[in-house]
Amino acid sequence: MNSSQMPETSKSEFWELILRLLTEDQGVSQAAVDAWLKDCKVISIDDDNVVIYRDDKWKRDVIEKTYGKKITAVLQQLLDENTSPKFICEEDQIVAVNSGQKTNPNFSNDKYSFSNFIVGRSNEMAYSAARAVANGNGEKYNPLFIYGNPGLGKTHLLYAVAHEIKKSAPAAHIIYIKAESYMNELINSIYNKTMTSFREKYRNCDVLLIDDIQFIAGKDQTQDEFFHTFNSLHESGKQIVLTSDRPPRDILRLEDRLKSRFEWGLMTIINPPDLETRIAIVNSKASSLGIYVPPEIAYYIAENITSNVRMIEGVLNRITVYKELLKPGDELNIDSVIEITSDLISKEKECSPQQVIERVSKYFLIEATAMLGKSRDKTTARARQLAMYLIRELTDLTLDDIGKLFGRDHSTVIHALKKIEDEKDVNSEISDAIRDVQANIRETNEAKITSENIDSRSEWAGIPIDNL
Secondary structure, eight states, X not given: OOTTTOOHHHHHHHHHHHHHHHHHHSOOOHHHIIIIITTOEEXXXXXXXXXXXXXXXXXHHHHHHHHHHHHHHHHHXXXXXXXXXXXXXXXXXXXXXXXXXXXXXXXXXXXXXXXXSOOOTTTHHHHHXXXXXXXXXXXXXXXXXXXXXXXXXXXXXXXXXXXXXXHHOTTOOEEEEEHHHHHXXXXXXHHHTOHXXXXXXXXXXXXXXXXXXXXXXXXXXXXXXXXXXXXXXXXXXXXXXXXXXXXXXXXXXXXXXXXXXXXXXXXXXXXXXXXXXXXXXXXXXXXXXXXXXOHXXXXXXXXXXXXXXXXXXXXXXXXXXXXXXXXXXXXXXXXXXXXXXXXHHHHHTOOOHHHHHHHHHHHHTSOHHHHHSSOOOHHHHHHHHHHHHHXXXXXXXXXXXXXXXXXXXXXXXXXXXXXXXXXXXXXXXXXXXXXXXXXXXXXXXXXXXXXXXXXXXXXXXXXXGGGO
């Protein structure tokens, strides 16, 4: 079977056959099929892969981890012993289909449209600029460079730009890709001697959206290739939108010629939202999940998740599953929400002094034991002061506790905090170190939360854990 000629009805019928065999031959309950699998779609079929789409990333991950082996068994029964499923969702930046060709996400989904983006003081300028670009009024915003910490909505705005352009100009050639995937595709093109088609792909699009552009820093050939692609698109009047976790001038090992070009258009920051905006985000995401969250619960979530909006959706997913398990007549209340989300919310704030010391020592390329020892050389002393400052900012340790940790007295800790506080806004070395260490800790904890979250939410949903 070749999916390029396969009508949608055939794909639908094929999925129905898979579901039937899952219940009849693989022991999957009808309740599980209705809850998790029924709304999946077969996107393509070839000799090696069946690409299966689920609109929600969390559900996609649960399906792959819980039912992947059983779906594989059914596919090999129906097609070939080498056939395997490939699970994708709306957020996937590049999907491999049909002999390894690449395609963009389905931008027709309203989940990441402008209408679903909650606007507040922290992101108003970025939102307005993205809308101007999407409406064709962004000539002076080329490139549009959006920066801010992870989980604040940068990717949502990229998708919204694509979604809006596709509505008004369906034939527009839009490319969205993560910078890391762009680099990997470049490497594959060099290896396979297909650089001509690689360049044609990226230099002939109408809109280029690249997420996390900071990841090309230090990759000389990737930077050189992107420099020429950028020039080609810009000279042709094609729109470029980039996101990063920091402004161009603060991206270490990014070539100066790229820094200057990234600053040609408009640079705008997305800051963490204030409490009122976070409450609005909670209500909006709850509505999209089809659940009602009472005001006191919305307030509790918004008050406790402050730095990563993406985690709000994780908490609401947990609440959604819990609500499905409630007995008739039972209601969701604040006490039950605190209980079932305590591990997620505590992880949002989780940071240990040891974690800070480890990350600071790696940043300054020194041994952690040196910071805790008596060394007074300039680099070690500066690293020690920064570690004291970040431990004070990111943990609940008192000044006395911090002093004991480093074998210093109370006054030494106060001096260190004051020195860093005075210099962080005027000394780029200090501000870069603070930003990088905090981002490193945040990304590490977020990855940990994501991997642990699937298992914990699976338990709440009654998914057979022995299949994970």
